[in-house]
Amino acid sequence: MNEQDWLAERFEEHRSHLRAVAYRMLGSIAEADDAVQESWFRLSRTGAGDIVNLGGWLTTVVGRVCLDMLRSRSARREEPAGPHLPDPIVDRADGVDPEYQALLADSVGLALLVVLDTLDPAERLAFVLHDMFALPFDEIAPIVGRSPVATRQLASRARRRVQGAPTTPDADLARQRAVVDAFFAAARDGDFDALVAVLDPEVVLRADGGVLPAGTSRVLRGAAAVASQALTFRRAGGGPGVPRPVVVNGAAGVLITRDGRPHVLFAFTVTNDRVAAIDILADPERLAELST
Numbered sequence: 001m002n003e004q005d006w007l008a009e010r011f012e013e014h015r016s017h018l019r020a021v022a023y024r025m026l027g028s029i030a031e032a033d034d035a036v037q038e039s040w041f042r043l044s045r046t047g048a049g050d051i052v053n054l055g056g057w058l059t060t061v062v063g064r065v066c067l068d069m070l071r072s073r074s075a076r077r078e079e080p081a082g083p084h085l086p087d088p089i090v091d092r093a094d095g096v097d098p099e100y101q102a103l104l105a106d107s108v109g110l111a112l113l114v115v116l117d118t119l120d121p122a123e124r125l126a127f128v129l130h131d132m133f134a135l136p137f138d139e140i141a142p143i144v145g146r147s148p149v150a151t152r153q154l155a156s157r158a159r160r161r162v163q164g165a166p167t168t169p170d171a172d173l174a175r176q177r178a179v180v181d182a183f184f185a186a187a188r189d190g191d192f193d194a195l196v197a198v199l200d201p202e203v204v205l206r207a208d209g210g211v212l213p214a215g216t217s218r219v220l221r222g223a224a225a226v227a228s229q230a231l232t233f234r235r236a237g238g239g240p241g242v243p244r245p246v247v248v249n250g251a252a253g254v255l256i257t258r259d260g261r262p263h264v265l266f267a268f269t270v271t272n273d274r275v276a277a278i279d280i281l282a283d284p285e286r287l288a289e290l291s292t
Contacts, residue, residue: 025066027086027113035065070121083206086113093245110249111269111277112167127158166276169251176252176270187230195227200274209283262287
């Protein structure tokens with residue numbers, strides 16, 4: 001085995017970890033794969049001769065690549081027409097594809113990724129690397145060009161933002177599913193009171209893409225507003241199609257299909273047996289990329 005083959009073999013041992021870091025940083029599966037590939041290019045050019053901790057070195061390299069990508073994204077982003085949801089990881093209701101197990105090992109729900117998208121790139125990197133992957137602040141600091149103390153403050157600000165939003169679903173997937181089923185049953189029956197009862201008072205709804213019926217909004221907050229919108233969809237015929245229970249980033253979801261093709265994806269965050277967040281993906285191009 002020559003040196004390059006040996007290096008490639010060592011790199012493959014870390015690929016799933018690096019992909020998990022990049023997905024949390026970028027919220028995009030394709031961009032995460034690009035970041036991991038860039039880390040390989042840098043390693044293959046550098047060699048492992050002077051690297052004491054290859055896993056740590058690769059993690060910091062992926063962190064730098066992702067930080068650059070986030071900053072570039074922020075610089076070119078125009079005012080969005082509505083929410084842009086991170087890439088969902090969708091699987092059958094009976095389990096998660098082994099390919100995505102590492103990506104979802106820490107219950108990285110879609111709602112958490114939505115909140116991470118609101119962070120400053122440096123805050124996001126400090127939070128992801130420290131709070132999710134236990135990297136010390138003195139190793140993160142050089143990546144963001146700050147002192148360890150300032151880097152700790154970045155992570156602290158990000159942590160407060162994350163903790164202030166409903167991002168962690170209940171652990172019992174079956175109980176989540178029961179709540180989601182109750183939501184759809186109430187919407188189907190046109191039962192406003194039953195809808196409000198299953199929603200958290202501070203529930204947030206976000207819709208990305210698609211053509212919405214007149215009078216509906218892409219971002220809503222509060223049980224009454226979300227319940228009213230659910231009924232608006234029903235009256236406007238927004239519910240035709242075949243609903244199929246799925247798992248979205250490890251949590252209960254529903255995929256509506258038409259003619260066998262994905263039409264609308266609903267991702268739910270259920271906390272304390274109530275729906276705390278609903279993320280709706282209706283972008284035809286992105287739905288077409290779903291593998292389920």
